[in-house]
Amino acid sequence: MRAIFSSIYVVGLFFILAGCGSADSNTGSLDSIDAGQTIKTSSTKTEGQSIFVGTIESITQVEAEEETIQLKLVDVMAKEDPANMGTSFSNDGVILNATAEKISVDIDELKIGDKVQFTLVEMPIMTMSIPPQVPGDSIIDISLNKKV
Numbered sequence: 001m002r003a004i005f006s007s008i009y010v011v012g013l014f015f016i017l018a019g020c021g022s023a024d025s026n027t028g029s030l031d032s033i034d035a036g037q038t039i040k041t042s043s044t045k046t047e048g049q050s051i052f053v054g055t056i057e058s059i060t061q062v063e064a065e066e067e068t069i070q071l072k073l074v075d076v077m078a079k080e081d082p083a084n085m086g087t088s089f090s091n092d093g094v095i096l097n098a099t100a101e102k103i104s105v106d107i108d109e110l111k112i113g114d115k116v117q118f119t120l121v122e123m124p125i126m127t128m129s130i131p132p133q134v135p136g137d138s139i140i141d142i143s144l145n146k147k148v
Contacts, residue, residue: 048122051079052086053145056114057093068136069107071096073116083123092131099136104143115145 054073062068074093078086088094096118100107110116124138 048082049140050081050083050085050120050122050124051117052081052089052094052120053077053079053115053117054089054093056110056112056116058112059110062097066099069098069100069103071098071110071116071142072131073118079117085120085124085126088126088132094131095133096139096142097133097135098139098142102136102139102142104141109144116142117145118142 054076056071057074058070058072060070060072062070072093072095073089076086076089076094103110119140119142120134121138121140125135126138127133
């Protein structure tokens with residue numbers, strides 16, 4: 001009986017010492033951070049943002065704490081799409097849930113069939129629904145599309 005307890009004690013002590021003595025080579029201290037590393041930052045305010053143009057299919061005013069305008073856009077085309085998210089809008093369009101501050105024209109000027117341009121932040125929040133919905137925090141601006 002004494003031999004069993006002694007052997008269990010020795011094996012347990014071995015695992016404890018072996019576990020405490022191994023150092024993980026992947027971790028480092030704050031002192032070992034390479035000062036030569038560079039971090040990519042945006043050089044312009046609009047770098048990384050996505051710009052799209054779409055046709056208004058419906059306009060709905062949502063009753064909430066903040067007055068929210070819900071624009072359903074179809075035939076969405078990408079002007080600038082660094083994240084390649086325009087593929088999510090190609091079949092069923094997109095719904096933008098925006099406050100009046102995000103819309104740069106008077107809301108009464110918007111009509112069904114108008115083409116609008118909308119700008120989204122670099123990594124916008126979007127639902128996985130069909131069509132996808134984008135909340136106001138991810139929208140930078142909605143304006144009438146200027147014909148060139």
